[in-house]
Amino acid sequence: MTDMGMEGAPMNAAAPSSRRRKVKLVVSAALAMLALVGCKADVIAYDLPAESARYSFRAETDGVKTVWGYTSERPTKADTPTSQPCLADVVVKEPGPCRPEPLIFLRYDFGLGLDNTAPAEEAHPVTVTGYYQDRLGTPPTVTRLRAEASFDGGKTWKPVTTTAGGKNTFTARITHPSRDRASGGVALRISATDSAGNTVEQTIPQAYRLR
Known part of the structure; x- marks a missing residue:
């Protein structure tokens, strides 16, 4: 079981x-x-x-x-x-x-200001860390992470450059448009794969807003 x-x-x-x-x-x-x-x-x-x-x-x-x-x-x-x-x-x-079960969970550090927003018209880093249930005896390693961002409520998605950091940790660098071009905020779609072939795709319709 x-x-x-x-x-x-x-x-x-x-x-x-x-x-x-x-x-x-x-x-x-x-x-x-x-x-x-x-x-x-x-x-x-x-x-x-x-x-x-x-x-x-x-x-x-x-x-x-x-x-x-x-x-x-x-x-x-x-x-x-x-x-x-x-x-x-x-x-x-x-x-x-x-x-x-060997499910990949995702933890985010959006790097937001005290008002929970990020600056418009700048490249902004978001750190994503994959992890597993503590009870999983020998968890796999997250080997690949892909990030996409949307500024129009998920109608269109743009790939985001990601770089690997520490274990199971990646940084996505999102180039923000002007605030009026992302009035509904920034949506994120994250896909990850681990060394055992397990996958996760998570879509956040409004991760944060721009200032």
């Missing part, structure tokens, strides 16, 4: 889907229970076929859309510390081996 930890991910996520998947979901009204035992909340746990297959998971909250692609299979041994058990360990009797 595997579980979908929601480390910063949207909470109204749809269940994973795949052409080869037979999934038994454990529905989580158990968030309150997990909070009582001091665990980070997992919202979905499910059984997988024994063979490895490709899966996708989509989520959206407050307009931010995230799509994960990852390879997974039925775990043969547990890979979760006792301090942060899988949801299934809490709500299912004898769930069998359980481990987190």
Whole structure:
């Protein structure tokens, strides 16, 4: 059994889907229970076929859309510390081996001013860091990140130059237009791939505004 930890991910996520998947979901009204035992909340746990297959998971909250692609299979041994058990360990009797899925999560440093804006008509750096659930025993490494920016509400997208920094960290340098040409703010679309072939694409309809 595997579980979908929601480390910063949207909470109204749809269940994973795949052409080869037979999934038994454990529905989580158990968030309150997990909070009582001091665990980070997992919202979905499910059984997988024994063979490895490709899966996708989509989520959206407050307009931010995230799509994960990852390879997974039925775990043969547990890979979760006792301090942060899988949801299934809490709500299912004898769930069998359980481990987190290898989802790439994204953390942003927009480098904004005190008014949460960035200067117009300048090149502006945004730092993006990929990370995984703490419980994942040996996480992959994020090897590639692609960034796009939109100044017209997502109607058109422009590629943004990115450079690799520290581990799993990249800097996107966005050239801002004048403020009147981005009246709705700056939208970002970030795509990342790791060394295991897992992917994530996250679209933020309004990351920040210009001043």
